[in-house]
Amino acid sequence: MNAAAALEFDGVSLSFDGTAVLQDVSLRVPRGGFVALIGPNGGGKSTLLKLALGLFGPDRGVVRVLGTTPAAARPRVGYVPQFATFRRDFPVSVREVVLHGRLGRRAWWRPLAEADRAAAAAALREVGMHDLAARPIARLSGGQLQRVLIARALAVEPELLLLDEPTAHVDTRAETGLFDLLAALRSRMTIVMVSHDIGLVSRHVDTVACLNRRLLCHGAAPLAADALQRLYGMPVQLVDHRHGSPALAS
């Protein structure tokens, strides 16, 4: 099944309460790809990730993940949600959160094995959070918490890593660190991330997919300015953080 794409959407449409969220989206992410999904808020980016996770099914079309159905692929998919899905003041340590990534690898009532603790420790080392393993998550900065969530997804030992707005809560320095980390990971896994920060992602990923209900463009980064204009309905200027001066995408 190695020939199968990591992620494949074929003519997928979905609506909530009569409002179309995704319309006829077809997208193929090959194994080893590093893809950013960009687009305006409400453009269906997070919805696309949730379809890939099988949290709900499409109205029309087919979603295939790692050559199988989204639900069947879940044990091999790591997911980094936005912060909104849990409470930051929950009394739990960094190590505990990362160990949650090891759940579901065996019957859920069985205790954790030594291999699970080792995998969680390795994931924490990989994101550079090993020293803070005992710290409660309530006392982490936004960038640190983001790293912990990535470590939790890495503890799954995934073949496909899905990230929902990983740069939303971190400062510019942490953003750069995040992309260095993802660049190191991509030799082992396919990465699909949702972002609204076009300027930032287009420098790091190899493909950008623009989503505003429909898949408006899908191509190699960086994007052409006219594609961005079609996506947002207005001229868009890309700010290159690297040089600190505005530069047009074209």
Added chain:
Amino acid sequence: MSFLQALVEHEFLRVALAAGLLSAVGCGVVGTLVVVRRITFMAGGIAHAVLGGMGVAHLYGGSPLVGAAVAAVIAALLVGWIAHRGGQHEDMLIGALWAVGMAVGIVAIAHTPGYSADLMSYLLGNLLMVTREQVLAMALLDAAMLACLLALWRPLVATTFDEEFARLRGLPTLALELALLVAIALAVVVLVQAVGLVLVMALLTLPAATALLASSALGRVMLLAAAIAAVEIVAGLALAFQTDSPAGAVIVLFAAAVYLGALWWRRQRAAAARQRAERPLSEPGAGVPDFPP
């Protein structure tokens, strides 16, 4: 006569104390989950629906304990289903269940022929009237709850922390959440007999909220909450005995005072830490303890 002397002389006080301490265990453990999961309102809905079951059981001459247990489990599953279904009216539906449960109980109690149970005793309970059988039932319930908690610890914590992620890892999160609600319901049933609805709500929330101010490890919060609840119950019982006041109400007021005190202590500590952080490093004395040894 002091409380300690009375404790030695009167068995009913020792039974009351045992019931109080067993309540503390249940409340500390279940209450911590209620507070961190922010489902106090759901727990309240379930607790008050229990009154309906007890009233109806009373009216038809059944055992109030059985009526309460049936009502509690039905209410827990109903609340779980409402929450799972989501939708805009979740809090309204739980509020309605709360009110309807109480109304059914009040009507049923009013129509019970002969000696009618006092409504107030259901609301505020009477720790001093607890029987040995009830204490035994409470001990069994506590033991069962702790055994389930130990067996399900990690899946339950993962689900409580981030349900979506837990579901993606293949955990039966709906079943775990319903199990938690049923555990809350059963805790309420046994506790209501001893300490009344109002005290159950107070013990499910205040000791856990107090413990959360002092610790941020879930297991430690549970132990601490149980210990705080135990101290509050014993001290409240003693205070009620000395001042000839209703025990349940005194315990509630005492628990609230402890929570406010802990909140104040936490604020003071945070303010002191801020002050230390703001002091510039070049200033003499920076980084040195305020009071040298």
